Amino acid sequence: MTVDRKMDYLETVRGHLSSVVYPIQYLVNLPVKVGDWMSESLDTRENLLKENEKLKAQNLLLKTHTQKYQSLALENQRLRGLIESPIRQRERVLVADLMAVDQENSTNKFILNKGSEEGVYIGQPIVDSSGIMGQVVHVGPSSSTGMMVTDNEHAIPVEVVRSGVRAIATGEGISREMRLDYVPPESDVKEGDLLVSSGLGGHFTEGYPVGKVSEVELHPGDNFMTIKIQPVANLAKAREVLLVWPGTSDINIETDPGTVATR
Amino acid sequence: MAIRHNYWIVLVTFLAALMLTVMPLPDWIVAWRPTWVAMVVIYWSLALPQRVGIGTAWVLGILLDVLQGSLLGQHAIGLAIVAYVTLKLHLQIRQHPLYQQSLFVGLLVAIYLCLVVWVNGIIGRSPHSWSFLTPVMTSMLLWPWLFVILRDIRRRARIA
Numbered sequence: 156m157t158v159d160r161k162m163d164y165l166e167t168v169r170g171h172l173s174s175v176v177y178p179i180q181y182l183v184n185l186p187v188k189v190g191d192w193m194s195e196s197l198d199t200r201e202n203l204l205k206e207n208e209k210l211k212a213q214n215l216l217l218k219t220h221t222q223k224y225q226s227l228a229l230e231n232q233r234l235r236g237l238i239e240s241p242i243r244q245r246e247r248v249l250v251a252d253l254m255a256v257d258q259e260n261s262t263n264k265f266i267l268n269k270g271s272e273e274g275v276y277i278g279q280p281i282v283d284s285s286g287i288m289g290q291v292v293h294v295g296p297s298s299s300t301g302m303m304v305t306d307n308e309h310a311i312p313v314e315v316v317r318s319g320v321r322a323i324a325t326g327e328g329i330s331r332e333m334r335l336d337y338v339p340p341e342s343d344v345k346e347g348d349l350l351v352s353s354g355l356g357g358h359f360t361e362g363y364p365v366g367k368v369s370e371v372e373l374h375p376g377d378n379f380m381t382i383k384i385q386p387v388a389n390l391a392k393a394r395e396v397l398l399v400w401p402g403t404s405d406i407n408i409e410t411d412p413g414t415v416a417t418r
Numbered sequence: 419m420a421i422r423h424n425y426w427i428v429l430v431t432f433l434a435a436l437m438l439t440v441m442p443l444p445d446w447i448v449a450w451r452p453t454w455v456a457m458v459v460i461y462w463s464l465a466l467p468q469r470v471g472i473g474t475a476w477v478l479g480i481l482l483d484v485l486q487g488s489l490l491g492q493h494a495i496g497l498a499i500v501a502y503v504t505l506k507l508h509l510q511i512r513q514h515p516l517y518q519q520s521l522f523v524g525l526l527v528a529i530y531l532c533l534v535v536w537v538n539g540i541i542g543r544s545p546h547s548w549s550f551l552t553p554v555m556t557s558m559l560l561w562p563w564l565f566v567i568l569r570d571i572r573r574r575a576r577i578a
Contacts, residue, residue: 156489156490156491156495156537165490168490169484169490172480172481172484173484175481175484176436176481176484176485179433179436179440179485180440180485182437183437183440183441183442255442256440256441256442256485257439257440257441257442257443257448257486258486264487292487293487307542307543308543328543328546
């Protein structure tokens, strides 16, 4: 146990063992999968048509956004070139499914159905459609374990979008919240501020939303403010997440069809 | 009657216990999830003390650790101790009526949970309340039921 805690040797053992227990996880996940499949295939034609229409509209909207985004990205690159700062690189992403398998201390860890065979590595950022969800902590051949940003062992460097104040957001564990540590009282942090990853530390790519400040308090006599954060990622309901490879510049298309896109 | 080698059925029950342990449950009931693996380990070490013992319990514990993402060895040591105590006392426990066995199972499960939580506490994942002991209640309540089911399975498969 001490070895597992302090050193990395057992990570490979855990990796191999996780392929042993993968069938168990697969079996447990199966009823949920079958249920999804049933409800999909038994859905009425009208519902499907309606959904299709909605998705089409959404797609159009997103497309126009990307057009704008592309021109902005080019402009950004030019400007960065002018001031000779390094150009931000593109990143590769892969869609993974959450398996319906419970973890100990239950709500802050989850199992993904992608593993080292797909190139998943320990410490890889996991995002969903609205923000950073967490990172990968264990990897097996065809599954991996993710830790949510709200786990009490998780910390992520963030930046307040409005004022540029940098701090570290730590998970609270049980309450599905985070807190900002070591923010001096004179810092400019307000309720409702959006926090994005700052990219310091090199683990997470910068610019992904992490959470919103829900409460700022200054107890007289304390050296630092007490700041609570509500994560923006849909931690409770997410079924599909994105695994991000930061800084992999020129890979555009992956072999797994339909599930991979570049940003 | 010749004893047939149906020990794979024991493995199936272990597998089922592992599956039940990681099965997703609604939030309000998660804290009450019985410690299935510990209960099945107790049953088989009572029924087949010469076959199922500390080694089996330890292997199961390691698998459980990998499944649940806890420290490797955490559940292993808990289950090994559960199996050890059961093996030591199996002749006595077998004679007790079901409700007394339940008390014994409750005690063992409590020890097991305390060990797991103790290790968690050492590495800084300390529990927020005493609610980690709620599985003791459900395990005790479900023990007679599990005992009867597993006994019937064992008799039908003629495992001795």
